[in-house]
Amino acid sequence: MLDIELIRRKPDFVKERLSTRDRELPKLIDDVLELDSRKRKILTELESLRAERNRKSKEIGFYRKEGRDTQALEEEVRKLKLKIEKLEEEFSDIEERLKEVLLRIPNLPHESVPVGENEEDNVEIRRWGEPPEFMFKPRPHWEIGEKLGILDFAKGAKLSGSRFTVVRGMGARLERALVNFMLDLHREKGYQEVIPPHLVRPEVLIGTGQLPKFEEDLYRCERDNLYLIPTAEVPLTNLYRGEILKEEDLPIYLTAYTPCYRREAGSHGKDIRGIIRQHQFNKVELVKIVHPDTSYSELESLTADAEEVLKLLNLPYRVVELCTGDLGFSASKTYDIEVWFPSQNKYREISSCSNCEDFQARRMKTRFKDSSGKNRFVHTLNGSGLAVGRTLAAILENYQREDGTVEVPEVLRDYVKADIISPT
């Protein structure tokens, strides 16, 4: 959520920033300004009426003790009460509408973010590793996986429909090995390992920004009014919702492995084959809750921590800075890490590392008491470290051999207890 104070003080600045995301957004700021000024006008009136009521009610108490008659006063207060109730209704109506608009406005892009409309305007920051040269035509991961008997698309569809896959045998072991490898690595870097709930309340999703705007993308258990998490970012970031932390508690580094559940509404036809885009996929997530002064350097180190996974796996990648038009709802600044896919001859997203500044903190009411005793919102960051299914796919493609077998990356061999994946 944006700071209403900022919107009031610098509406043009806010509009300018938002317009770099989407030209339609500044209109919403006008709505906010409108509703906010009406809200405050009513509030002022409401408060003076309430003050009057409180004062007179107290007087009644005193007079009664002295045995005086208070009927006339009581009647006055009764009348006041009616007025107050009417105004209160008006007030909460406007407040509700204001909140509704505010919750649907995305975060302001940081000034350093390149302005652009979509993916094409993203800026490559750096590359690491060399795409492997093959003496044969590299196969896509779904072919490799099916041939090896480790990716079973037919069974996935039978059980659950499209975008569900059964991973078997060495594939399952490799995936589990990846999870352990990633968690171990991050734990060594100072992240606390967490196992969060996979089902969360709506407020929690409002906190990180998935609701109210992206309801369509979520799986919901209606009976219990709980949602399946689309990413561990949601429960991890919300761990401190509503709390006032001590300054010395910061920074907090968290990591978790969870499945992620996404309806993928509106992505029909994209990445139909393979395991790049699934309704359920595993991910190791990194979350940081930090002091506002440090959030941008923390973003760099968080991105580096995610990159480290690819370096150790020896998978070629590049880091891309998202332009304003491609930025996610809650993010001020985002680096995407894209891994090389030989069969597609291009880099594909495998991690997204964002600084949300105080956008989520304001929604969650997560604050800390600073050295001067003032309560301030924390900054929150998140990034994949990494998407496990996509990492598996990248390994299959980059480590494939002409005979259809796949070499196991060096660092995983102790985990999987095998050097080569061959058909079972």
Add this chain to the structure above:
RNA sequence: GGAGAGGUGGCCGAGUGGCCGAAGGCGGCCGCUUGCUAAGCGGCAGAGGGUCAAAAGCCCUCCGAGGGUUCGAAUCCCUCCCUCUCCGCCA
């Protein structure tokens, strides 16, 4: 699922209709004192918001959430949520 207990400030905890936004304790901060990190004494401090150029001040809201009763609710009533204990079920 059944029965019971309970949800108050960073934490513990008192408070059953009106100077209660809340005693007391712990913890915190600031002084002072004592030749040491200890102890003692005094003081300060809940959160959010409105008004104001700003500060002060004044005012409003908040005692799990939402309704209700009342001139007046942390206190009474209703609904919901959550936590705990016992029983049942269960990996």
